[in-house]
Amino acid sequence: MSSIGSQVRKAAPNVDSIVTEYAVGYFNHLSLLTDDAVQSKQLDLITEVQFVSDLLVDAGAIKEKVDDLGKELLKTLSIQLKENQSKLELTGDTSKRLLDINVLQSHNSKATINSSLSMLGVMGDIEHTGRNMETRVDLKKLAKAEQKIAKKVAKRNNKFVKYEASKLINQKNDDDYDSFFLKINPLDFGSGAGKSKDIKIDTFDLYVGDGQRILSDAQLTLSFGRRYGLVGQNGIGKSTLLRALSRRELNVPKHISILHVEQELMGDETLALQSVLDADVWRKQLLTEEAKINERLQEMDKLREEFEEDSLEVKKLDNEREDLDNHLEQISEKLVDMESDKAEARAASILYGLGFSTEAQKKPTNSFSGGWRMRLSLARALFCQPDLLLLDEPSNMLDVPSIAYLSEYLKTYPSTVLTVSHDRAFLNEVATDIIYQHNERLDYYRGQNFDTFYATKEERRKNAQREYENQMAYRKHLQEFIDKYRYNAAKSQEAQSRIKKLEKLPVLEPPEEEKSISFKFPDCEKLSPPIIQLQDVDFGYDNKELLLNDVNLDIQMDSRIALVGANGCGKTTLLKVMMEQLRPVKGYVSRNGRLRIGYFTQHHVDSMDLDKSAVDWMSTAFPGKTDEEYRRHLGAFGITGSLSLQKIQLLSGGQKSRVAFAALCLENPHILVLDEPSNHLDTAGIDALVDALKNFTGGVLMVSHDISVIDSVCKEIWVSEKGTVKRFDGNIHDYKDYILAAADASGVVKKH
Missing domain, CATH: 3.40.50 (Rossmann fold)
Structure with missing residues (x-):
């Protein structure tokens, strides 16, 4: 294949040498492959040769000459690939083998050593303008220099990380799972042995979207073996931080493996x-x-x-x-x-x-x-x-x-x-x-669960507020003395002393105020029972396979019921039967004729026009009020100011949930049927929801996985299991103990 260079230059004599050398190198690379390598890389020789031929023509070569060159090279390459394959099948893959010492010892000069290396598939020289030039680069020095550059780049990246989360969320990863996993977590034998798996990332900034900064001079410290809860308001950037870590946008040591549960598995025929x-x-x-x-x-x-x-x-x-x-x-x-x-x-x-x-x-x-x-x-x-x-x-x-x-x-x-x-x-x-992620920083509450953190955070806030107020009072006292005696000859020296004290005091910023959110469901008139009653209800899409069997339950105006059970056991089906969206195959569903039900689903966003603002969407879906009335109504659910005028698609998941709650209330319901209402809400939103449900004058039936919400709101537990739904004798904590006991008996929950 040594004639490739002369063939290319002969076919394209007027083309820039940089282009011809690229073409020569490309063809030389193809000549070193085998038939198996071509197939595994899914290469098409005709396409590869045509690609370089088009490149030469675009650079000024005569098309007819280049076409003849392409035909000749296709024949030559096909023969060379078969020869390479035959040699590989005889000797095995030499690229990963030790050099045969007997071969090297039989050559004493630099020239013969180079030819021996060439025989073994190791190219030690650089082909350039038709002649071989030995490299004079000190490879050890080059490796050290590259390591220094890499460290500087990593340090700079830690200081200023721009992370386009909005694009990454929507883009499809071209890599399959295996490739992406190995890119993030390269398999290396012994490299991590004895190394610490603690993570400490100093002073980094993190940006999202169009330059919005979510962390400034932040520090991330994770001790190996600890379990950290990352909390903060909706839209503060918690998910962005996780994605930056999962893609090693932040400088996590390579020997620490990372995995992020971010999106659902793409389904196929794999079991x-x-x-x-x-x-x-x-x-x-x-x-x-x-x-x-x-x-x-x-x-x-x-x-x-x-x-x-x-x-x-x-x-x-x-x-x-x-x-x-x-x-x-x-x-x-x-x-x-x-x-x-x-x-x-x-x-x-x-x-x-x-x-x-x-x-x-x-x-x-x-x-x-x-x-x-x-x-x-x-x-x-x-x-x-x-x-x-x-x-x-x-x-x-x-x-x-x-x-x-x-x-x-x-x-x-x-x-x-x-x-x-x-x-x-x-x-x-x-x-x-x-x-705790807030105000572009991360605060650590070590050795604390959520309840302890919440109490400690509030205590810290109160202490900071007291200190701020005391400092402001002290400043005011100094200023009053200065204003009173600045021009008094007898007191001027004391006034000057206080001026210096005032100038030396640090600049104070008031403690961060937590945004308070409150929800309010409208009061409703009382109805006489039965409100909703199920008697001997059976339901199934196929009469031979019933999803619900022998259900006898009722809801009253003062009900606070949690419906729990494994997914797929018929909870949502029961809700639809109650609302008469589905008809039972046996039994009766009795409802008050004046009853209005407000139904909140897990997929409430699907019913919204995401290109409209919350005000515009509500005026279309629930006409009859002025824009100002819609804005006031949305404000009762934390969608205040400009949020109500933004496109719904720009709102966070929790904010979209609040819009859905606000819309649900426009129907002035007697019974709220809520399917996973706390999903996507932050802590403040969940607290507001709990208070609103407690104060609601109608009945509540919720499907929820949030034990703290159920414990705060619900007085009655319904359990869906074994093809029926029944009242559970106990509270939500008793039900959890019941579940764990069953799992423990089956050997599912165990140490690992």
Whole structure:
């Protein structure tokens, strides 16, 4: 293939040398490949040659000459690829093999050594303008210089990180899961041994969208093995911080593995259990490598029989076998460390705890709904056990039994957990520390769960307020003395002394005020019973398979009911039967004729026109009021000022939920039926919702996974399980104990 250079230059004599050298290098690269490499990289030789030919023509070459060159090179390359493939099948992959010492010792001059390296596939020289030029670069110095540059770049990136979250949220990752996993978590043998897995990132800024800063001179410190709850108001940038960590936009040490549960699994024909096993890309790759090495060793045993014992070929095979045996030993050690033989049992246990029955684990992933595929994503992350596990509102996708399981599982999680959550009960159980994100900074509350943090934060705020008020009073006292005696000859010296004191006092900023939010559901007139009553109700889309059987329940004007149970057991179906959206196949649903029901669904955003503002959408969906009246009404749910005039698509998830609550109230309902109402709301929003529900004059039936909300609002628990719905004798904490006892008896919740 040494004639490629002259062929290209002859076909394109008038083309700039930079372009021709690029073409020569491109064709030389193709000539070093094998048939297998071309297929694995999905290369089409005709397309590759045509690409370079078009490049030469665009640069000024004559098309006819370039076409003739392309035809000639296609023949030459095809022959060369087959020769390379034959050589590879005989000698194995020399690129990863030790250099044969016998070959090198037989050459003494630099020229012959270079030719030997060339025979082994190692290009030591640089081809340039038709002649070979030896590189004079000191490679060791070059490596050190590049390391210094890399450190400077990393340090600069830590100081100023611009992270376009809005684009990353919507863009599709071109990499498949395996490629992205290995890009973020490269598999390296022994590199992390003995290294600390604590994370400390000093003084960085973080931006989102069009330059909006969410963190300024922030510090992130995560001690290995601790479980951190990241809390703060909606829209403050918590999810952005998690995404920056998950993509190593922030300088997390490479030996620390990271996994982020961010989006639902894309469904295909892979079985649920296998999809969880495949999530551990390290294990998957190690098993694949192990199989390939064993296959190669078998091939080498057969090849060895074809050569004499003292031949050069046998020595090469022995060298390769030594390399492969060492690598195979490393792989085996890695697989033992990760307890690969127990993987399937562990994956099945995690899936079962998250609500996947043994039968469901054998179903393809594309047979599950979006919510269940989110659970699969969570199961895959728990199975991988990364050094840093990032969870964004994990309880939003789970029912109470699954949250109970997840809480117990995370309590014994051996590595670091950082979770964004507004579920107080979940954080109280799981978190060992709280990180409070506000005012472009991160405050740490070490050794505290959510309730302790909330009390401590309030105490800190009160102390800061008192100190600020005392300082302002002291300043005022000094200023009054100065104003009174500045021009008094007898007191002027004292006045000057106080002026100096005042000038030396630090600049004070008032403590940050928490934005208070309040919701208010409108009062409704009383109705005489029965309000809603179900008698001997059966329901099923198929009479042979009933989803609900023998349900006898009722709702009154003063009811505060929580409907709980595993996902898919018929909770939403029961709500639709109550609202007469579905008709029972047996039994009766009695309702007061004047009854108005306000129904809040998990997918309330689907009914909104996201291109309109909240005021415009409400005036279209619920006409009859002025814009000012709609704005006042939205203000009662925390959508104040310009928020009510922004496009709904620009609002955060919690703000969209508030718009939906406001719209629900325009119907002036007697009964509120709420399906996961606390999802997406921040702590202030949840507190406002709880207070509003307590003060509501009608009845409330809610499907919720948030134990703290249920405990604060509901006086009655309905449990959906085993094909029916019944009242539970006890409160929500009793129900959680009941769930954990059942899981413990089945062996699902256990130490790991």
